[in-house]
Amino acid sequence: MQYILTISRYKREEKKEYYESFKFETENVNETVISALKKINSQEIILNINNEVSTKIEFECACIQKKCGACAMVINGIPKLACDAKLKDYDKSIKIEPLRKFNRIADLIVDRTILYENLKTLKLWLEKDSNIIDKRRELNYKASECLLCGICLEVCPNFYLESNFFGMPSIILTTRLLTELDKEDRKIISKLYSKHCFAGCGKSLACKNRCPKKIETDKMLVNGNLLAIWKRK
Ligand code: FES
Numbered sequence: 169m170q171y172i173l174t175i176s177r178y179k180r181e182e183k184k185e186y187y188e189s190f191k192f193e194t195e196n197v198n199e200t201v202i203s204a205l206k207k208i209n210s211q212e213i214i215l216n217i218n219n220e221v222s223t224k225i226e227f228e229c230a231c232i233q234k235k236c237g238a239c240a241m242v243i244n245g246i247p248k249l250a251c252d253a254k255l256k257d258y259d260k261s262i263k264i265e266p267l268r269k270f271n272r273i274a275d276l277i278v279d280r281t282i283l284y285e286n287l288k289t290l291k292l293w294l295e296k297d298s299n300i301i302d303k304r305r306e307l308n309y310k311a312s313e314c315l316l317c318g319i320c321l322e323v324c325p326n327f328y329l330e331s332n333f334f335g336m337p338s339i340i341l342t343t344r345l346l347t348e349l350d351k352e353d354r355k356i357i358s359k360l361y362s363k364h365c366f367a368g369c370g371k372s373l374a375c376k377n378r379c380p381k382k383i384e385t386d387k388m389l390v391n392g393n394l395l396a397i398w399k400r401k
Pocket residue numbers: 228229230231232233234235236237238239240249250251252
């Protein structure tokens with residue numbers, strides 16, 4: 169099967185985007201976008217669709233098993249983990265672009281530092297021993313699977329880089345921490361949650377069903393709000 173992969177490329181010095189297409193052939197039905205990109209890069213001479221010599225495609229990946237979130241990119245307009253995107257699930261022509269909500273570093277590489285900075289602002293760590301109650305244990309476990317890949321932020325109409333609204337990764341991880349704290353200990357985090365998570369969320373739930381780890385973002389939001397805003401146990 170032959171595919172045409174059209175890739176968004178980036179000239180760093182000029183900060184200029186352009187698109188370049190490559191032919192890619194495979195008989196492997198399990199071929200993923202990430203393995204296709206790696207194979208293109210592994211050629212001694214990389215030729216684009218016009219038979220012009222090109223350069224290696226810059227992208228990030230680490231685990232290749234949907235565990236690290238590094239390979240999040242936009243494939244045919246939908247943000248996905250490239251190691252979870254099988255070529256056979258697309259038409260022969262596939263467009264691959266970087267996440268658009270973050271500053272661009274290279275072809276398919278973006279700077280996701282803001283995700284970690286936002287978590288620092290929220291002080292998302294435990295200073296006392298965990299006091300998790302049973303009914304929240306499952307929620308807490310699921311929240312721990314967040315990859316910080318940024319896919320939910322890519323589709324969120326309320327998140328942008330300078331925004332006071334930190335988006336779903338912060339909601340998920342705050343909810344996780346709140347499940348482990350006493351009502352009394354939740355005060356500071358609840359205040360930050362109110363400012364950076366509750367206030368800015370338009371409840372569009374554009375992030376629903378987008379998480380590669382299948383975290384139910386609506387459930388996280390409801391529970392985060394219950395614990396932080398409505399002060400339930
Ligand atoms: S490479 Fe780790 S999630 Fe895709």
